[in-house]
Amino acid sequence: MVDAAPLKQLLKKEGAALVGIGDISKALPREIRHLNRGVAIAVNRGLNKDSIDLLCGLQRSAEDWIRELGFKNLSIPPDSDRRTGKLITRLYKLFCHKTAATCSGLGWIGKNGLIINSRYGSQLSWATVLTDAPLKTDKAITDSECGDCELCVKHCPSGALKGGKWSLSDPLKQMVYYDRCKALKSNRQRFDEKPNCGLCVTICPYSRKSRKKSMKEKI
């Protein structure tokens, strides 16, 4: 067993909001089955070039740290930075950041279909590094903590959210009508608006609590 505390410290010092180690062995397709630990990394910043660069830098640090120990690593880059034109790109879709985040106890899948962290809400950007290093794992979150709240479901302008409750025991449950969300996105693009409406992020009470807190800290 390898102590993961130094890795977490390193990444947090470099700007990560959250770092967790998850045992993901049950969620892996055959091609990547040997990489049974997921290092979930999140940054709490708006989705822009800077945060993507920060996330990629953090991934790079994690890779180096793992390589130094003599283990394998496979970085799954942030969803908004799926570098194309590389051979490994094709394998990225075999793994989803949500798996690593829930398995490492950093959040649950909310009714909005996004990872919700109890402190930061659902506005985090995620990246994952898979590895075969026997890192000490964190405790997984197995159930949704959304409770009866249905704000995102009610406010979604495309009616894309089903309002179901997530549980780790039923990971394949469909939470979102993705085609409806996509249709709204392309509609918005036609009218020269930003494609993401982001209402499901901003309306979430956990996200609002987090923003309030950070605003207070700024003042």
Added chain:
Amino acid sequence: MADDAKKKEIYEKLRNGVIQYDEDACKEGAQEAIDAGLDANEAIFDGLVSGMEEVGRLFEAQEYFVPEILMCADALYAGLDILKPHCKQMDLGVKGSVVIGTVEGDVHDIGKNLVKMMFDVAGFNVYDLGRDVPLDKFVEEQLKTDSELVCLSAMMTTSMVGMPKVIEKIKEKNPNCMIMIGGAPTSKELADKWGADGYAEDASNALKEAIKMVAFLKKLRDEKLKK
């Protein structure tokens, strides 16, 4: 000109960069090789390719699996992209151009990409048509580029059935063109029946074959240098 120790250090860096799938190390190593005025061909073969040989060994020993192989190949390309413009045309008795792609209806191209790597390293002109390529496009591209070699890949039986049409059309117009087919459903028998000149089974086998061929090129080159 750099001294031998420095040269060895740079080649070692390229080699390890490929083995540890460290793209940045490969890029750095390649740039250092250029800056030190080393022979680009030598850097490719004694650095990058030597690393890929070791990767092939690790793969056979089941220490490396498909994701590692792909990342190693990406690292090799990162170095190759920098070194290639500085390469002199190699004279290994094999040179020329190749048209390669995955046939219509099929989007699986891992094996194709690994085979392509071999041609890239060997200094071929590679015309990569990508995946899900309309059958006529192969014929068109072959005529346009006058390539000596065409490689067709498919992973699904349903898309493989398009292969004989392409082979027939190309051979009809250009009997001297060599055609290789590859992918899980292909076999030696099918290759013979359809008049293809060679075949490779799947990504793993394509990879083994590709690395073997690259290693063979390296040997050829070493022997030539000795003379």
